[in-house]
Amino acid sequence: MIIKDKVVVITGGSSGLGKEMAKLFKAEGARVVINSNNKEKLTETSQELSVDSYLADVTSEGEMANLAKKIEKKYGQIDMWVNNAGIWTAHAPIEELDIARVKAMLEVNTLGTIIGSKIALHQMKKRGGTIMNVISTSALAPRPSSAGYSASKWGARGFTEALNAACAGTSIAVIGVYPAGFKSEIFEGKPPANFGMFLATEDVAKKII
Numbered sequence: 001m002i003i004k005d006k007v008v009v010i011t012g013g014s015s016g017l018g019k020e021m022a023k024l025f026k027a028e029g030a031r032v033v034i035n036s037n038n039k040e041k042l043t044e045t046s047q048e049l050s051v052d053s054y055l056a057d058v059t060s061e062g063e064m065a066n067l068a069k070k071i072e073k074k075y076g077q078i079d080m081w082v083n084n085a086g087i088w089t090a091h092a093p094i095e096e097l098d099i100a101r102v103k104a105m106l107e108v109n110t111l112g113t114i115i116g117s118k119i120a121l122h123q124m125k126k127r128g129g130t131i132m133n134v135i136s137t138s139a140l141a142p143r144p145s146s147a148g149y150s151a152s153k154w155g156a157r158g159f160t161e162a163l164n165a166a167c168a169g170t171s172i173a174v175i176g177v178y179p180a181g182f183k184s185e186i187f188e189g190k191p192p193a194n195f196g197m198f199l200a201t202e203d204v205a206k207k208i209i
Contacts, residue, residue: 001130003209004029007075009068011058011116012085014041017134017179020205021082022049028209033071036085058085058112061119068119077127081120083113083156084134091145102148109152114159121163121172128171133160134208137180179204 008025012018013034022045026032032051036042039055046053054070056063071078087108089101113133120131138146139153157176164174181198 006079007031007077008080009033009071009078010082010084011035014038014045017201017205018084019045020202022051024205024209026051035067058116059107061115064115064119068123072123078123078129080130081116082132083116085112088149094147097148105149105152110155113156117163124172130173132175135176135178137178140178177208
């Protein structure tokens with residue numbers, strides 16, 4: 001894949017893995033656009049990396065469709081759309097799950113991936129492109145201590161496999177990536193017990209690129 005001069009959109013691009021990917025894509029010569037619903041972090045990262053940014057909520061189809069229209073108007077195309085935005089919750093037994101948080105994870109991790117893919121697919125049917133969904137190894141094996149998060153990622157995995165099948169034989173490529181634990185800001189100060197053994201975020205980004 002030739003990355004130079006490609007227009008790459010990264011949701012959740014203001015911090016963590018999204019920020020590291022944005023940095024590396026730009027180093028490869030891509031025209032990078034980051035998205036987040038955190039205005040302060042988005043502005044800070046946009047200025048630090050010298051990349052374009054747009055404020056939008058991945059759980060809102062209207063906001064994401066508007067984002068895509070703005071990007072296409074400025075650049076004329078979208079070559080790669082990376083659905084990276086995600087949230088997590090601290091490990092807990094299933095009977096102690098915070099259902100409000102589980103609902104939020106399903107909306108961001110699963111529905112956000114579906115909405116982003118739908119918007120990207122609509123744009124890419126004109127000239128092709130690549131949709132990359134950042135999922136997790138939590139979608140590959142049972143995780144009783146993080147069942148709610150795992151459920152949101154299994155949903156994203158099932159959708160990604162369906163999307164891949166739908167795009168077979170077209171000029172649209174679908175990539176699902178499944179990182180193991182890495183030292184991301186997603187843990188919000190409440191990391192798992194084995195956090196010290198996790199991968200460095202920049203190393204995960206390098207592998208993806």
